[in-house]
Amino acid sequence: MKVRVGVNGxxxxxxxxxxxxTLQPDMELVGIVKTKPNWETLSxxxxxxxxxxxxENMREFxxxxxxxxxxxEDLLNSVDVMVDATPGDVGATYKKLYESFSRKAVFQGGEEPEVAEVSFNALVNYGEALGKNYVRVVSCNTTGLLRIIHAISRLGRIKRVRGFIARRAADLKEIKKGPIEGIILDPSKPPSHHALDVNxxxxxxxxxxxxxxxxxxxAHxxxxxxxxxxxxxxxxxxxxxxxxxxxxxxxxxxxxSTAELRELARDLGRPQGDIYENVVWSDSVLVRGDEVMLTYAVHQEAIVVPENIDAIRAITRxxxxAEDSIKITDETLGIKRWL
Amino acid sequence: MKVRVGVNGxxxxxxxxxxxxTLQPDMELVGIVKTKPNWETLSxxxxxxxxxxxxENMREFxxxxxxxxxxxEDLLNSVDVMVDATPGDVGATYKKLYESFSRKAVFQGGEEPEVAEVSFNALVNYGEALGKNYVRVVSCNTTGLLRIIHAISRLGRIKRVRGFIARRAADLKEIKKGPIEGIILDPSKPPSHHALDVNxxxxxxxxxxxxxxxxxxxAHxxxxxxxxxxxxxxxxxxxxxxxxxxxxxxxxxxxxSTAELRELARDLGRPQGDIYENVVWSDSVLVRGDEVMLTYAVHQEAIVVPENIDAIRAITRxxxxAEDSIKITDETLGIKRWL
Incomplete structure (x- = not known):
């Protein structure tokens, strides 16, 4: 029997x-929730x-x-899990509704950690999410950080991580977001929220x-x-x-560059030129005894997608x-097989 | 008697x-060399x-x-020092000419270090440039690095510096340079040339x-x-x-942000909105025992200007x-007095 999934947003x-x-052999997409009949609805x-x-919005559609x-509510009656992909902090306002239908939910990193029982990354703490009702997939940058931290932690205990993040200002479709010029400290006072979110x-x-x-x-x-x-x-x-x-x-x-990387992903037929992986520049890796440095790209629109899929598998058991879920997710999405 | 200065480029x-x-009490600008009668010549x-x-270009003008x-050649006959501000690696092609007129020259960071007897930063090694014939003012990023390194070195010996540099892609007037989208590793393999240039x-x-x-x-x-x-x-x-x-x-x-910073400099009447200083965000300073981290901006068009002035004073003695030259330069340019 397949797990029935709804996506809100x-x-x-x-x-x-x-x-x-829709690509997962053990899941069924029952439907999606849209509040406005915009161009994305048409797709x-x-x-x-x-x-x-x-x-109250049905007439508009x-x-x-x-x-x-x-x-x-009809959708909630028909699913086992709702993936909440509403804008940041909006998910929390839906939580009561999910609870009233006794439905499990996967929230996104735009929500406060308190929205869920566990903040989630498939490589790091899949086990902690097993059977939980509410998990939160951490944001794109945090997901990127956690994967690399996990990889390096396989070499021995990490005493300390210091990171510099150059964030993309907006996604392509976000026509009102900026800046189009300048560099903005986000924030000036460290740590940026990414370190806190890793914690x-x-x-x-x-x-x-x-x-x-x-x-x-x-990309970041x-x-x-x-x-x-x-x-x-x-x-x-x-x-x-x-x-x-x-x-x-x-x-x-x-x-x-991130530009060539995304163009390559498009050339090789990745849907929307999406990159689910952390892309590490191998020649950026510098090792000096107990010190390791490296640089990688994070495609902000795509990197959390496989994590959401694994989160569904974890909470529904x-x-x-982790490795069994990751294997299916990565095979169905073509992860690490396009390059 | 004033030192007579020419500027090539x-x-x-x-x-x-x-x-x-032109603002220095102990210098006289004899003239500048332009190879093309472009809009900057009009200014x-x-x-x-x-x-x-x-x-061979006189007719064009x-x-x-x-x-x-x-x-x-007429200009070289009339000056004590030529500041070479020709494009990167072009300065070296002029060196023979300067030599043949026995004129001292100040080169820019776009030249190889070998063009000069000493690579220069006023705070760090003014004394090494005293009386030399050829000095090279290191580039904007390197100048920014050296000033901060100098400040921190006043607290004790520095065991190690690690840096992340977000470079501006082009200056405003460089209409053919890019990118206008993406993040480019420059280079992917560390160290970037800035560390080498500091060395x-x-x-x-x-x-x-x-x-x-x-x-x-x-800004960077x-x-x-x-x-x-x-x-x-x-x-x-x-x-x-x-x-x-x-x-x-x-x-x-x-x-x-660099955008607000440059706008403030314009509002306060800095010529062209220029910022000669390293602008350190005070709340970016993080101290953990023997570890210090911080973030600052470098206005690439302006930061080496005071260093060039000091380099002229050093080579002409x-x-x-250093402090005596810096004092005059900084007073005449209004450094640290606009904010």
Whole structure:
């Protein structure tokens, strides 16, 4: 029997998670919730998805000739899990509704950690989410950080992480967000929220991050410095990265920008040019005894999609072990197999 | 008697250095060399500067109705020092000419270090440039790095510096340079040339820098991590920064972007909105025992201007001590007095 999934919100994350759910052999996408009949709704219609909305908004959809399958309550009656992909802090306002229908829910990183029982990353703490009712998939930057931290932690205890994050200012479709010029400290006073968010998943890690926002839409770029408890070799680090799921190594001699990377993903047929992996520049890896530094890209629109899929499997106990869920997710999404 | 100065090249750096020379009580700007009668030449004419050019280009200027005072050789005959502000690696091709006229020259950071006897920063190694014939003022990013390193070194020996540099992609007038989208690793393999360039001035410093290029024209932003030989206090660090020439502290509560910073400089009447100082965000300063981190902005068009002025004083021995030259330069340019 398949787990029945609904997706509340069909924006940047919601639509991608919905499409990814349709590719899972053990899940069924029952439908999505949209509050407004905008252009993204039209793409959902074209893809044949069942659309639900709020009772008071149904007329607006009908006026546009868009067929509505029912209310959000109707959808909740028909699913086992709701993935909440509403805008940041809006998810929390829906939680009571999910509770009243006794439905499990997966929230996004835009929510406060308190919305859920556990903040989630598939590589780091899948087990903690098993059977839970409410989990929160941490944001794109935090997901990117956690994967790399997990890979490096395989080499021994991490004493300290320091990170610099160059954040993309907006997604392509966010036509009102800026800046289009300048570099913005986000914030000026460290740590940026990313370090704090990592600590919602790995509680005792000494991590400080600085972040700036830069005028680009394509991807974030992180440079991290690790101090480890022991000296490691360059090969060990590269092996640890290469052998960790959802981390892809590229050579800076081949390409050295987020622009070329996203264009390559488009050329190779990745849907919307999406990149689910952390893309680590192999030649950026620098090892000096117990110090490791490296640089990687995070495609903000896509990186949390596989994590959402695994979160569904964890809370519904479709798979008891992270590696079993990750294997299915990564095979269905083509992760690490496009390059 | 004033030192007579010529400036070869009237682009981003050359024009600013030329204007700054006119403000010095102990210097005289004899003239500038332009090879093409472009719009920047018109601004030089308007400012009443004497324009020299290559013999073969004189007709082009006359055709535009621009009065030429002579050839570059005529200018060399009339000056004590030539500031070479020609494009990167072009300065080296002029060196023979300067030599043949036995003229001292100040080169820019776009030249290889070998062009000069010493790579220069006023705070760090003014004394090494005293009486030399050829010095090279290191580039904007390197100048920014060296000032901060100098300030922190006043607290004790620096064991290690790690830096992340978000570089502006182009200056406002560079209409053919990009990118306008994406983040480019520059390079992917560390260290970026900035660390190497720091080492041309401070030879034994353990420094590694990572750099990316981002689509902005306003300023670079650096985040540095220092490991010191002893634990220091937060106040000690702020004091060291505040008491170092050419370092300005701003509060992120007041402004937190390069865009606001440059706009403020324009509002307060800085010529072209230029910022000669390293602008350190005071709330970015983080101290953990022997570890210090901080973030600052570097206005790429302006930061080397005071360094060029001091370099002229050092090689001509107008002043024997760095602080005496810096005092005059900073007073005439209004450094640290606009905010």
């Amino acid at each position: 069909y924006g940047t994350i919601g639509k991608r998670v919905a499409w990814a759910v 959902a219609v074209k893809r044949g998805l069942r659309i639900y909305t709020l009772k 009908h006026a546009r000739g868009i067929e509505i399958h029912g209310t959000i 919602t998943v790995i509680k005792d890690l000494d991590i400080i991050t600085y972040a700036v926002v830069v005028p680009t839409t394509l 770029v992180h440079t991290l410095q690790f101090m480890l408890e022991r000296a490691v070799s360059h090969d060990e680090v590269l092996d640890a990265l290469a052998n960790t799921p959802r981390i892809l190594l590229v050579d800076g001699g081949l390409l050295k 479709l798979k008891e072990r | 009237y682009g981003t750096i050359g024009k600013r250095v030329a204007w700054a020379v 030089a004419v308007k400012r009443g500067l004497r324009i020299y050019t290559l013999k 006359h055709a535009r109705g621009i009065e030429i005072h002579g050839t570059i 041309t001035v401070i030879k034994d410093l353990d420094i590694i820098t990572y750099a990316v290029v981002v689509p902005t024209t306003l 932003v650096h985040t540095l991590q220092f490991m010191l030989e002893r634990a220091v206090s937060h106040d000690e660090v702020l004091d060291a920064l505040a008491n170092t020439p050419r370092i300005l502290l701003v509060d992120g509560g007041l402004l937190k 107008l002043k024997e001590r």
